[in-house]
Amino acid sequence: MRKACVIGWPVAHSRSPLIHNFWIEKYGVADALYERLAVEPDKLADTIARLNELGYVGANVTVPHKEAAFALLTRHDALAKRLRAVNTIVTTDEGLEGRNTDGYGFIANLKSGAPGWNAAAAPVVMIGAGGAARAIAVSLEEEGAPELRIVNRTRARAEALVTEIGLADAHIYEWDELPRALDGAGLLVNTTTRGMKSENDLSLDLSPLAKQAVVTDIVYTPLETGLLRDAKAAGFTVVDGLGMLLHQAVPGFEAWFGTRPEVTDELRAHVLGDMGARE
Known part of the structure; x- marks a missing residue:
């Protein structure tokens, strides 16, 4: 067997x-x-x-x-x-x-859930700098993202991510700089556990994003997090996190x-x- x-x-x-x-x-x-x-x-x-x-x-x-x-x-x-x-x-x-x-699963899920998404079209914003963020950052770089904007509450951890995996076109933003990071971005991805089960949802002003932006969350319990619910209500294409688990x-x-x-x-x-x- x-x-x-x-x-x-x-x-x-x-x-x-x-x-x-x-x-x-x-x-x-x-x-x-x-x-x-x-x-x-x-x-x-x-x-x-x-x-x-x-x-x-x-x-x-x-x-x-x-x-x-x-x-x-x-x-x-x-x-x-x-x-x-x-x-x-x-x-x-x-x-x-x-x-x-993990990176393969993330990109395959995005392409399935948002067929028109083009990594090279606009900057990408990634919230979080933990273990999942590393594979996602590399996969986005390999897909041709022109700029990766990393937003994390602890700057040192974000800096360590950039250094340790050798990201070329990455910029780190403080949490209070999030509106500036989102400006004109074509993809927003939450790599943290915010929104999972009883944890606090991410409540963000998504209006600075590009009009055709995609919003995705690696959390899949619940399937529709607060971030995805808000993004859908604002007219953005959303991709939930379950597909990443399946595709990887x-x-x-x-x-x-x-x-x-x-x-x-x-x-x-x-x-x-x-x-x-x-x-």
């Missing part, structure tokens, strides 16, 4: 099995299974070293193990090297390889099981049903 898993601590909350097992059934992948594998930090090295021995052809890696997994692997794809973080492990002829598909899973599934899956409305409804939500 070809098995893959998601490694994390804790990991019970992960919806990756829901996604991959849906595809396994949909595409008729024989003798395949995707599982959760709860791994304490002090057992991560042994688990990764024995991944194939444990019966796995590969794995996803979630918090808090992404950076530690990078350090434990000797082979990486270009994005994982740049970010020094791994979310996907693949078995190759040369051994285990760490990859990072595509490259790993293809590498492990030999079939490139599609992110469909059926899959989205399947995951939303598990969340107790609907469109």
Whole structure:
């Protein structure tokens, strides 16, 4: 049996099995299974070293193990090297390889949810400078964004992001400079957890954005955050965060099981049903 898993601590909350097992059934992948594998930090090295021995052809890696997994692997794809973080492990002829598909998932979700969006058309504003922001920043740079405006409450953290991943056309704005950062921007992305569950929504004046701007949020619980609700009411195109979760899973599934899956409305409804939500 070809098995893959998601490694994390804790990991019970992960919806990756829901996604991959849906595809396994949909595409008729024989003798395949995707599982959760709860791994304490002090057992991560042994688990990764024995991944194939444990019966796995590969794995996803979630918090808090992404950076530690990078350090434990000797082979990486270009994005994982740049970010020094791994979310996907693949078995190759040369051994285990760490990859990072978060940026792919973000861009694929944007292109699906806002087909007319063009990264090169206008500056991009990114709120936040945490782990998710790193992959998103690199993916936007690679898509040709002419300028990345980073707004974060802690300037030092934003400066560290720019330096550590080597962003060329990035500018940092203080929180009270947000209106100036938004001026003429063609994309606004929230990479923070603001708006998730009981946390405070982001309440922003979006009027400085370009008329055809797109607003997206990596939060997907709730599916429509306060930021997206306000943006929709103001007439902007909005893209929710669930698609990023779904799209980032595509490259790993293809590498492990030999079939490139599609992110469909059926899959989205399947995951939303598990969340107790609907469109």
